[in-house]
Amino acid sequence: MRRRICQRGPTARHGAGGWGQLELDGGGYIVAGETTETSIPGVYAVGDVRTKPLRQVVTAVADGAVAVHMAEKYIAENR
Numbered sequence: 001m002r003r004r005i006c007q008r009g010p011t012a013r014h015g016a017g018g019w020g021q022l023e024l025d026g027g028g029y030i031v032a033g034e035t036t037e038t039s040i041p042g043v044y045a046v047g048d049v050r051t052k053p054l055r056q057v058v059t060a061v062a063d064g065a066v067a068v069h070m071a072e073k074y075i076a077e078n079r
Helices: 057-077
Strands: none
Touching: none
16 A cells, blocks of 8 residues: 655745645645545545634644644454
């Protein structure tokens, strides 16, 4: 199974190229639920790139923990 990790740094513009089929909100943030799952199965968005009301380091860290859990679950179910 191929795996790819994408990272968007703080200097990237929201909605900038390379995100293809990911659903974005009106502000250019990636739409992802509380499980951090995006509109593409197996792709997760964490931290300040996703739509959320609060942007702080602590919420980004929590997002990362949730994404790791969900990614492991996805990989286990799709082997």
